Amino acid sequence: MKEHLSALIDGELEPAEFDHVLAQLHADPALRDDWQDWHLVGDVMQQHPILSPDFMKNFSDRLATEPVVLVPAAASRRRRFMRRALAPLSAAASVAFLSVVGWQAFHGAYTGSPLAAPQMAAVKQQAVRVASTGTDNRFRAYLVAHHEDSGNPIDGRDIVYASFETQPTK
């Protein structure tokens, strides 16, 4: 577990392991102490200013006692006139906003429809997954082929892959 914690601090832990390690951290006070100590060591080595050990507690306490300011008292009277003057405008603005949103929704639906195959609706609900460059190698072979054939053979993003996979004979 300690290796995992260390990897997490160094940012080298696999994202899949996050939940597990964080749960352990939550459950085990000894691990939490390690976590504190290692960060302290790191801060000293990187010459970050050291905060007092109970900084977080003090901060939370002070935050809790801060008054919640919604409207500064002095400004409120002047605002009232402005608000009355601006109310019709803001109503107009929200109508405008609604129509923009409506138009976009309509526009989106419209441009979607000529392409829509029956299966399309189902597929559209899948979230588009943004793959991170380093971890997702599953489509790399296709990318290599795509770039070779679309004429950029010296593109670096494919070379990285090609250099550690042996090329089958053609």
Add this chain to the structure above:
Amino acid sequence: MMKTKGWILAGSLFLAGHRLLAATPVPNELLSAQEANQLVARVANAARTVTFQGVYVHQHGDNMEAFRVIHEATSGNDIERRESLDGPPREFYRQGNQISLYLPGGQVFPIDRRQSSKLFPRQFPDDPEHVLVNYQVRYVGQERVAGQDTNIYDFEPKDKLRYPHRYWVHADTGLMLKSVMLGVRHEPVEVFAFSQVQIGGSIDKRQLKPVYPVKPAPVDDAPGTLTLPKDPAWDIHNLPGGFRLLKVSQRAMTGKPRPVVHHLYGDGLVTISVFIEPFDPAAPLGIAQQAGITVFARQAGPYLLTVLGEVPAETVQAFSYAYTPKGEKSGTQ
């Protein structure tokens, strides 16, 4: 009083005439069809006929690489050499239509001639209509790139199937000095830009000699076509508009036991690949996006269909659903 009016009139006439003579486009206005046509032809031609050398940066996603490019286009000569300055050494050498490559591991694969002519700054096709049927061109203004004065043009897609592009074009020669492709949120997803360039002048012959042991690459010269691929196993209809079929091939692919069928389409600026292979239950399905490229994989009958390209998600999906397997016969390709 009359005199002043006369001067103002004369002045405005002079200015109008000046504008006509210089043919300066108005910032933020669309180019007419004829102007757009001339622009694309001029930029495509400049990349072939202008002698230049410099260093450009290619940025895609969160990667950045620098390349040196030297192009000599003096009487009878058409020689181009590029080498990577970052990462593993790579080299591209072209003399006329002969292409040689040096890649890590020494592998060489066939090069499509029409497509390989599309390396920066040669991105425009020879046929302006191919691009202009899909994009409208807006003159944006002027900016300095790599110490040169350029005009900026936006290529705005006419439909939602493509991304917008912006090009910085050398004012004097028409050479493209910078190009940016924007993604869904108008963020730059792919950038090519000269950081240093010399346009014209003479080139030291030693600069044109390959540095690495380049090997000649077989050149594939098949012309593109508007007709659909004829594949006995597939019904292909309702392909998104504005794309031409460039190539049909079967290729071995890393990690695949059997060759994969590859259909390559292009709209003049970007390309889309359709890969067909027997369905593999372990294959990842769905949509992924990475550095401006969208990938969509799905099962179609007994096949795995993977579509990818420098286009929005809608486009790869539309391409994928334009392919329907005929019946359920599980033929090999």
